[in-house]
Amino acid sequence: MSLPEPSSSGRFGEFGGRYVPETLVPACQELEAAFREAWADQSFRDELDGLLADYAGRPSPITECHRLSAELGVRVLLKREDLNHTGSHKINNVLGQALLAKRMGKTRLVAETGAGQHGVASATAAALMGMECKVFMGEVDMERQALNVFRMRLLGAEVVPAMSGSRTLKDAVNEAMRDWVGTVENTHYCLGSVMGPHPYPWMVREFHTVIGKESREQCAKLLENEIPDVVTACVGGGSNAIGIFSGFADTTAELVGVEPAGGAAVGRGVPGVVHGMKSYLMQDEFGQVQEAHSISAGLDYPGVGPEHSHLSSIGRARYEQVTDDEVIAAFQLLSRTEGIIPALEPAHALAWISRDRAKLAGKTVLLNMSGRGDKDVGQMMEILG
Numbered sequence: 001m002s003l004p005e006p007s008s009s010g011r012f013g014e015f016g017g018r019y020v021p022e023t024l025v026p027a028c029q030e031l032e033a034a035f036r037e038a039w040a041d042q043s044f045r046d047e048l049d050g051l052l053a054d055y056a057g058r059p060s061p062i063t064e065c066h067r068l069s070a071e072l073g074v075r076v077l078l079k080r081e082d083l084n085h086t087g088s089h090k091i092n093n094v095l096g097q098a099l100l101a102k103r104m105g106k107t108r109l110v111a112e113t114g115a116g117q118h119g120v121a122s123a124t125a126a127a128l129m130g131m132e133c134k135v136f137m138g139e140v141d142m143e144r145q146a147l148n149v150f151r152m153r154l155l156g157a158e159v160v161p162a163m164s165g166s167r168t169l170k171d172a173v174n175e176a177m178r179d180w181v182g183t184v185e186n187t188h189y190c191l192g193s194v195m196g197p198h199p200y201p202w203m204v205r206e207f208h209t210v211i212g213k214e215s216r217e218q219c220a221k222l223l224e225n226e227i228p229d230v231v232t233a234c235v236g237g238g239s240n241a242i243g244i245f246s247g248f249a250d251t252t253a254e255l256v257g258v259e260p261a262g263g264a265a266v267g268r269g270v271p272g273v274v275h276g277m278k279s280y281l282m283q284d285e286f287g288q289v290q291e292a293h294s295i296s297a298g299l300d301y302p303g304v305g306p307e308h309s310h311l312s313s314i315g316r317a318r319y320e321q322v323t324d325d326e327v328i329a330a331f332q333l334l335s336r337t338e339g340i341i342p343a344l345e346p347a348h349a350l351a352w353i354s355r356d357r358a359k360l361a362g363k364t365v366l367l368n369m370s371g372r373g374d375k376d377v378g379q380m381m382e383i384l385g
């Protein structure tokens with residue numbers, strides 16, 4: 001059993017909705033209808049499952065971490081999304097959206113990207129399906145992530161600097177939406193997380209439920225109790241977390257999302273509207289959206305998907321915060337004990353396990369290893385020397 005559908009207006013409790021300019025309402029409605037129809041069509045599901053298996057490399061395994069578990073006194077299992085093609089969970093969503101876009105007769109994808117990971121995944125799916133791809137990226141991020149800019153261009157995408165505001169991720173989202181308004185006839189906006197206007201938070205979640213579904217089946221074989229005591233994941237927009245949570249929402253497993261202390265929308269935010277949705281949001285005293293700051297560019301988002309705001313408000317999931325220093329230690333810990341270099345994003349979830357290991361003693365924790373650390377090795381070399 002997975003998580004319920006949002007209401008007809010796209011709400012999870014009081015959160016979500018569709019706060020977009022008039023000109024975008026028909027595009028959102030068209031997308032919602034197309035997704036609903038495709039998701040109910042077994043041939044669409046089969047085609048996507050085929051791509052996930054033969055192109056992305058699913059199912060991803062679960063790895064039991066013997067040495068790490070001995071060191072922490074907590075039994076840690078990793079869901080290995082880092083082993084997917086392009087190195088993270090993001091491929092699940094972009095293959096789903098690109099296939100849907102094609103079915104809708106669109107020939108072009110636009111996407112936003114922060115660190116470049118979603119841009120690379122989108123460019124990958126576009127190359128695979130022979131579609132045009134334009135990626136908006138904050139000018140500041142383009143300088144910081146030059147390698148990913150080159151990767152996207154290699155994959156045939158056009159990368160356009162977002163020059164407004166702070167020239168980072170939130171500005172890239174605004175410019176991608178603006179492009180979509182003017183090009184909706186032939187273009188699909190391939191949004192990278194469980195955020196934005198309805199139907200995105202729901203649709204992106206559904207494309208990532210494969211993580212939870214596989215995990216549930218794998219845990220049933222692996223664990224005596226069939227379900228772990230705790231399921232944890234890092235939360236930026238919240239897509240990898242909702243994907244794995246969806247497989248355990250109907251169980252007794254505790255669901256724990258981990259945010260960076262400098263971008264803790266659930267932990268420190270207040271309800272507000274941004275990027276077409278109502279959700280918790282980091283705002284200053286004047287109601288302006290605040291910049292998020294964390295060691296991991298992939299979690300530098302001031303908002304969070306509306307379903308996480310809802311799960312927090314009803315108490316079904318809880319959200320913890322960790323500091324950059326705790327993340328750096330966790331990054332090294334997993335590398336040293338298991339031979340797995342994690343991306344800095346899922347290192348947040350491990351940092352929480354490590355900090356709370358006394359409270360978690362003897363428990364079994366399933367951690368969504370959302371991505372591999374290759375992209376972060378250069379940054380860590382500078383920090384660790």
Ligand SMILES: *Cc1c(COP(=O)(O)O)cnc(C)c1O
Pocket residue numbers: 088089090117118192193194234235236237238239240241298299343345346370371372
């Ligand atoms: C993009 C990214 C994230 C953050 O996105 P969510 O939507 O919160 O999952 C986390 N981990 C990795 C490896 C990423 O690339």
